[in-house]
Structure formats: structure tokens, C-alpha cells
Amino acid sequence: MRKIYVLDTNVLLHDPHSMFAFDDNEVIIPSVVLEEIDSKKRLADEIGRNARYVSRELDRMRSLGHLHQGVDLPNGGILKVEMNHRAFVRVQEQFGEMSNDNRILAVGLNYYLEQSEEDEPRPVIIVSKDVLVRVKADVLGIIAEDYMTDRTASPSDQYTGHLTLHVHPSVIDEFYTYRFLGVSQLGLKGKLHPNEFVILRDELGTSKSALLKVSSDGHRLEPLHMSNDPVWGITARNAQQRMALELLLNDEIPLVTLTGRAGTGKTLITLAAGLMKVEDEHKYKKLLIARPVVPMGKDIGYLPGEKEEKLRPWMQPIYDNLEFLFDTKKSGDLDKILMGLGSIQVEALTYIRGRSIPGQFIIIDEAQNLSMHEVKTIVSRVGENSKIVLLGDPEQIDHPYLDAQSNGLTYLVERFKEEGISGHVTLEKGERSKLAQLAAEKL
Incomplete structure (x- = not known):
């Protein structure tokens, strides 16, 4: 089932290609986002560069049709600039002042209310890098997500460049004898990366150990070439x-x-x-x-x-x-x-x-x-x-x-x-x- 994604300004300023990152779903850009993009386009930093890129892309998309009616995206989705703010009153009752963030939430809420009346309602999701916008969306009963397309692994799963393995002491002895080991000799389930470091420790509990580096082709474990001199x-x-x-x-x-x-x-x-x-x-x-x-x-x-x-x-x-x-x-x-x-x-x-x-x-x-x-x-x-x-x-x-x-x-x-x-x-x-x-x- 296709989904409806309502984008916050900070998503476009963070990744100007984000409007093309939602597969075959419908991407909604509230009109207030255009105002915020316009206010940033004169900046000399990366935020300004991204704002200018988004502006040019939207101008290019105009040649494909009317943005307020929706234009087809290369990945099969639809891009639409939304002018409708009928849900103003309900958002204002919850959060008072009608700020730009609340206007974006109003667009999301309007779509949510419209879809709830359909026989097969489509999920409406607000995408924002602003934590409080996501919290407000949750208060209004709307699904809210961070922009995840460009995110890497979680900190606990990120590549550290080194690992410690507990092996039989004969493996450590073999390394010191021949000055190399084949990666396959370690019997690892996952693979080692080029130039990754491996600390071998004796699984029997002795102090025997070795510090090795994976070769640039990823096939061998070699001793460190540089001495530990100052x-x-x-x-x-x-x-x-x-x-x-x-x-x-x-x-x-x-x-x-x-x-x-x-x-x-x-x-x-x-x-x-x-x-x-x-x-x-x-x-x-x-x-x-x-x-x-x-x-x-x-x-x-x-x-x-x-x-x-x-x-x-x-x-x-x-x-x-x-x-x-x-x-x-x-x-x-x-x-x-x-x-x-x-x-x-x-x-x-x-x-x-x-x-x-x-x-x-x-x-x-x-x-x-x-x-x-x-x-x-x-x-x-x-x-x-x-x-x-x-x-x-x-x-x-x-x-x-x-x-x-x-x-x-x-x-x-x-x-x-x-x-x-x-x-x-x-x-x-x-x-x-x-x-x-x-x-x-x-x-």
C-alpha cells in the first residue's frame, strides 16, 4: 500500500535529494516549507546551497505538470506541494501559536483526517529531523519518523577497525612461526575488512597474544610493519x-x-x-x-x-x-x-x-x-x-x-x-x- 509522506523543511535542507528517496509513495511538501526554503537560499554555507538546489529541482519539476496537483517522480511516486491548511483550528487548540512547524503539522493532520474517511486509508507519516515536531505529531495521533535514508549503522554496530578473537594457542604460535595467517584459518562467520586490525588472545587464559593487520586485499593477516619507536x-x-x-x-x-x-x-x-x-x-x-x-x-x-x-x-x-x-x-x-x-x-x-x-x-x-x-x-x-x-x-x-x-x-x-x-x-x-x-x- 502506498504511503503519504509529509516532509519538514529540515529534511530538504539536510538532504536536497530526499524528495526522491521515498520509492513509489506520495511525497507532500507543505507550502510553508517553500517559504522557509526561500529564506535560506541566500546563505553562503551548505544550508544555502541545499536550499538553492531544492529550489532548482522544484522549478524543473514544474515542466512535468502542476505541483499543486502532483507530478510523477522517476521512482514511480508523486510529488505535490500542498496549499490546504484546513486543520488549523485543531492544531491551534493543542499548541496555541500557528508557527511554521505547526502549519506543517496541520497539513499532516489534514491528510490524516481525509484518509481516515476512506475505505482503505493510506498511512500518513510526517518526516522531520526535529524531535519536538515528531513529539507534537505523536500528540496529534500522526505517525512521525526521522529521515533515515542517509543514516549509517547504530553506534553500537558501527565499524571500529579492530576486533579481539580468542583462539587456540597453536594459532598464535603458527603466526609467530610463519609471520602470517590466512583469514580462512580463523574460521570466522563474518568477513574481515582490508586494513582491519585483529588482536589474538589465548582462549586457554594465558598471556599469549598477537596484534595483526589484515592485508589490503583482505586475504591475509600480517604483522604490523611499523615499530613502536617514538x-x-x-x-x-x-x-x-x-x-x-x-x-x-x-x-x-x-x-x-x-x-x-x-x-x-x-x-x-x-x-x-x-x-x-x-x-x-x-x-x-x-x-x-x-x-x-x-x-x-x-x-x-x-x-x-x-x-x-x-x-x-x-x-x-x-x-x-x-x-x-x-x-x-x-x-x-x-x-x-x-x-x-x-x-x-x-x-x-x-x-x-x-x-x-x-x-x-x-x-x-x-x-x-x-x-x-x-x-x-x-x-x-x-x-x-x-x-x-x-x-x-x-x-x-x-x-x-x-x-x-x-x-x-x-x-x-x-x-x-x-x-x-x-x-x-x-x-x-x-x-x-x-x-x-x-x-x-x-x-
Whole structure:
């Protein structure tokens, strides 16, 4: 049975292709949504870009028929712009002021009441990324859902890049003897992914263990190639940090993603690996470090000064880590060092569109605040002989339209886990301090 989906504005602004994502069902766009889309189309950010895309698509759909009567979609569905708000009074009785959200709910309620009078009523579903809109819809007796099309696996099922297996000690002995194992020897029900890490432990309870990495073709388990020597003064403190350094220092893996809670060392070890590759080994011409300009809490507004002075507050976490790595003692020492080196560039992601970036070690910090489109834009900028590392904590998202399952970083991890040119590790143990670890766990 075909369903009727009423779309909230935030769904279209989050994914401008969403109007085509409901198979052969009927998609309703309330007229008030057009007003909200129009108010966003002049913005210079991704929200504005999506608003302009939706506007162009609706204009293109006009050539197929009258939108208020409904036009056919390529997937067999129907798209309709709804002008009818007859259910105003009932919604107003429940929620008072007739806000834009309540007008969208009124459209959904009107369809629900009409369908309830039919012999074979069709389900009416309001789709919104706004939790309170879904709650209000439930109060009115209407089915409400989040937009799920672009969501990845739940946090508990997301790819971590490593797993622990308990095996017979003879399997561990065989690995140390021949320095490799066939994936088939482990007898796993599911398959292992390229560049995934495996910790083997003795099922009999002894301390015998081994740390292995799946080959890029996914057929063999091999020892780690990188030693555990300090990298710019940084030594891995746990198994996941060792895995991360293995990926960061491997020039055959141009895409690396690291996730984990605050204090797990993502940014510090990545900067250390980047400095080693650029300054010591000269594998890359430049170290480019960038992060999205998304404030936590209330925005502080415009900042005075030149571009570098404006960016400094946003990039301060990067500078803090660089000061630790360069062991600077006085204020201003780091700026002198960076000016002298000339090969380290700290940038805002605002300026990366349109660039081609060859021969560079690129670090994108706080990537959980990027949308899928923004991640695509960034990764597609990477030129020949470059390596890109994206870092972030999917539990700390400041973007209004993203969550742990729909952000660009999580999406990238899930889409590239089968590729031999990429690697991922979720860092689990906090190393910043006992207080930071407890805060990440308890708060």
C-alpha cells in the first residue's frame, strides 16, 4: 500500500535529494516549507546551497505538470506541494501559536483526517529531523519518523577497525612461526575488512597474544610493519594508538579515519605522524591542518584582525598540540617556528572548496561536524601523492542537522571500510588524564 509522506523543511535542507528517496509513495511538501526554503537560499554555507538546489529541482519539476496537483517522480511516486491548511483550528487548540512547524503539522493532520474517511486509508507519516515536531505529531495521533535514508549503522554496530578473537594457542604460535595467517584459518562467520586490525588472545587464559593487520586485499593477516619507536616524541600508550600510528605512517594508505572520545589522542598522534612524514622523511611537501568553523554554544560573532588573527581562536586546539610537540616555552615561540618552517599550514575548511591538493599530508580535525556532501567535497580535493586523515568524535556534534549516525565522518567510515586504500581505528582509552577519561565516561 502506498504511503503519504509529509516532509519538514529540515529534511530538504539536510538532504536536497530526499524528495526522491521515498520509492513509489506520495511525497507532500507543505507550502510553508517553500517559504522557509526561500529564506535560506541566500546563505553562503551548505544550508544555502541545499536550499538553492531544492529550489532548482522544484522549478524543473514544474515542466512535468502542476505541483499543486502532483507530478510523477522517476521512482514511480508523486510529488505535490500542498496549499490546504484546513486543520488549523485543531492544531491551534493543542499548541496555541500557528508557527511554521505547526502549519506543517496541520497539513499532516489534514491528510490524516481525509484518509481516515476512506475505505482503505493510506498511512500518513510526517518526516522531520526535529524531535519536538515528531513529539507534537505523536500528540496529534500522526505517525512521525526521522529521515533515515542517509543514516549509517547504530553506534553500537558501527565499524571500529579492530576486533579481539580468542583462539587456540597453536594459532598464535603458527603466526609467530610463519609471520602470517590466512583469514580462512580463523574460521570466522563474518568477513574481515582490508586494513582491519585483529588482536589474538589465548582462549586457554594465558598471556599469549598477537596484534595483526589484515592485508589490503583482505586475504591475509600480517604483522604490523611499523615499530613502536617514538614518533616526534610520542609513543603509543595502548593497542588502538599503535594501530592508528600503523595507518598514519603507511604511505600505501592515503585515507585514514580516526574516531574516539575526547582525550584518546587522535589529534596529537596524527600531528606527530604528519610532522615526521613532512619534516623528517620529506615524503610530503606540506602539512595542511584544517577544521570546520562550527561553534560550541553561542557564537561569539565577528572577530577583528586579518584572516590569521580571525582563525586563531577556532584553530587554538591545533596550536595547543603543536606547542606540546615542539615543546615551546614562551608565548610566540610557536609562531616563529611555524614561520621558519614554512611547510605547516593551519587553515579553515571554508577555504578548501575549489582547491586541488597534491603532495600534502592533510589533517581534518573535528570531522564529525561535516555533512556527507562536505566530506565528499574535501576528499575529492585530494591530489596525487597526498594523504588525508579525518578525525572526530561522533558523540560530540555541534551541527544542528547532524547526529552520530548521519554525519559525514561516520558515513565515510562505513562507505570506505571495504576499500584497500583506506583504514580506520576507533580509539577507546583516554590518555589525556584520569579526570578527562572519567568525564568522557560519566558525563
